[in-house]
Amino acid sequence: MTALDIAKTDIMSPDIGMSHNCFEPSKGVSDAVRIPSSPIPLSRKQKAAIIVRLLLAEGAVLSLQDLPEALQTELIHQISVMRYIDRATLKAVVDEFVSEIEDIGLAFPNGIEGALTVLDGAISPATAARVRKLAGVNLCGDPWETIAKLDPELLLSTLEEESVEISAVLLSKLKVSVAADLLGRLPGPRARKVAYAVSQTGSIAPDVVEKIGRSLADQLGTRPPKAFDDGPVERVGAILNASPAITRDDVLDGLDQDDTAFASAVRKAIFTFADIPGRIEPTDVPKITKDIDQALLVTALIAGTEALEPVVDFILGAMSKRLAEQIREEMSERGKVKAKDGEAAMAAIVAQIRELEALGEISLIEVEEED
Known part of the structure; x- marks a missing residue:
C-alpha cells in the first residue's frame, strides 16, 4: 500500500516521521505549532510541502533538483516553518492532490528546451540548434x-x-x-x-x-551540428571499400601525391579481401562464412587464387578439414570465373565482415603504426 493509499484510508503510520503525540493536544503539543483541520485554509505552497514531506518519508525518490532554484528555496522554507498536521488535514490535502493528478490527461514539457528534449530524434539536429539559438534557450x-x-x-x-x-x-x-x-x-x-x-x-x-x-x-x-556522422577518412574509406580494386588503387595513388598523411589514414580505414589474413582471427572465419552462400564463397575463393592465394589458404585453413576439402573440390569443378563476378563475391564477403564487426560479433585486429 502506498503513502497515498494509507492517507486516503485514514490509517496513519508513525513511519512518516511525526510522533503520535503531535495528534494529541493532551500530550503537551500546543495548537500554535499545529495546522488544524479546520477552518484555516492552507496555501498551495503549504500543500506542496505536505505532499513532498509525506512522499519522502515513505521512501519515494523525487527529482526536486530539476525545479528552479527559487522554488527549491521556497520549498525548504515551507518545510522548515511547518510543524505538525493532524490526520484530517493530511487526508484532505492528499485527496485534493490525487484528484488533481487523476484529472490530468497529458502533460507537456515546460519551455523550449523541454520541448526539444521530447522531440529529440524526431526533428533534425540543425532545426534544434536553430531553435535554441533563436530562443536563447538556457538548459534546464x-x-x-x-x-x-x-x-x-x-x-x-x-x-x-x-x-x-x-x-x-x-x-x-x-x-x-x-x-x-x-x-x-x-x-x-x-x-x-x-x-x-x-x-x-x-x-x-x-x-x-x-x-x-x-x-x-x-x-x-550552440555549436553547429555535423552534416556527416563520420569523419572524412571514414567516409572515403567506406567508399573505396565498395569500389573495384583498380579504382581503389588509382584513387589511393592520387591521394598519396596530394596528401600523404590523409592517404595513409584512409589506407588504415580501408578493409579489403586482401586484408583478411592480417586482420581477422582464424576462429572468426566460421562466423563469417556460415551465413554466406557457398556458391558465392567459392566464386570469391576462385577469384582469389590468382593474386590472393594467401587469403584463400587462410580462409580454408580456418575451416574444418571436411568442409575445406568439399570447397576445394567445388572450386576445381567450377574452373575460372569472370573478373566482375569474382570482385562482387569478394566485396560481399568484406561486407559480411563489416556487418559482423558493427554488431560486435567479431573484432578486427588493429593495424599497427608504421615507424
Missing part, C-alpha cells in the same frame, strides 16, 4: 546530465581548448570510464596538467560547478 535541469550525453569527440576538443581548471571540473563530472578514455587521448603534457588540476578541485563550491556546467552546456549546445 542538471547541465552535467546534458554534457554526459554529448559525443566524446566534442568533449575531447573541449578538454583540449578550455583552461586547465575548467577541463579538470569537466573531467571530474564525467563517468570514470569516459574520463579515463578522454584523459588517455590527450597529449601527455596536457593530460598531466589536467590530472593535477583535478586534485585541486576539492574546495570548489557546488554553485560554481553548476555555473561551469551551464556555461559548457550552453556553449556546446
Whole structure:
C-alpha cells in the first residue's frame, strides 16, 4: 500500500516521521505549532510541502533538483516553518492532490528546451540548434546530465581548448570510464596538467560547478551540428571499400601525391579481401562464412587464387578439414570465373565482415603504426 493509499484510508503510520503525540493536544503539543483541520485554509505552497514531506518519508525518490532554484528555496522554507498536521488535514490535502493528478490527461514539457528534449530524434539536429539559438534557450535541469550525453569527440576538443581548471571540473563530472578514455587521448603534457588540476578541485563550491556546467552546456549546445556522422577518412574509406580494386588503387595513388598523411589514414580505414589474413582471427572465419552462400564463397575463393592465394589458404585453413576439402573440390569443378563476378563475391564477403564487426560479433585486429 502506498503513502497515498494509507492517507486516503485514514490509517496513519508513525513511519512518516511525526510522533503520535503531535495528534494529541493532551500530550503537551500546543495548537500554535499545529495546522488544524479546520477552518484555516492552507496555501498551495503549504500543500506542496505536505505532499513532498509525506512522499519522502515513505521512501519515494523525487527529482526536486530539476525545479528552479527559487522554488527549491521556497520549498525548504515551507518545510522548515511547518510543524505538525493532524490526520484530517493530511487526508484532505492528499485527496485534493490525487484528484488533481487523476484529472490530468497529458502533460507537456515546460519551455523550449523541454520541448526539444521530447522531440529529440524526431526533428533534425540543425532545426534544434536553430531553435535554441533563436530562443536563447538556457538548459534546464542538471547541465552535467546534458554534457554526459554529448559525443566524446566534442568533449575531447573541449578538454583540449578550455583552461586547465575548467577541463579538470569537466573531467571530474564525467563517468570514470569516459574520463579515463578522454584523459588517455590527450597529449601527455596536457593530460598531466589536467590530472593535477583535478586534485585541486576539492574546495570548489557546488554553485560554481553548476555555473561551469551551464556555461559548457550552453556553449556546446550552440555549436553547429555535423552534416556527416563520420569523419572524412571514414567516409572515403567506406567508399573505396565498395569500389573495384583498380579504382581503389588509382584513387589511393592520387591521394598519396596530394596528401600523404590523409592517404595513409584512409589506407588504415580501408578493409579489403586482401586484408583478411592480417586482420581477422582464424576462429572468426566460421562466423563469417556460415551465413554466406557457398556458391558465392567459392566464386570469391576462385577469384582469389590468382593474386590472393594467401587469403584463400587462410580462409580454408580456418575451416574444418571436411568442409575445406568439399570447397576445394567445388572450386576445381567450377574452373575460372569472370573478373566482375569474382570482385562482387569478394566485396560481399568484406561486407559480411563489416556487418559482423558493427554488431560486435567479431573484432578486427588493429593495424599497427608504421615507424
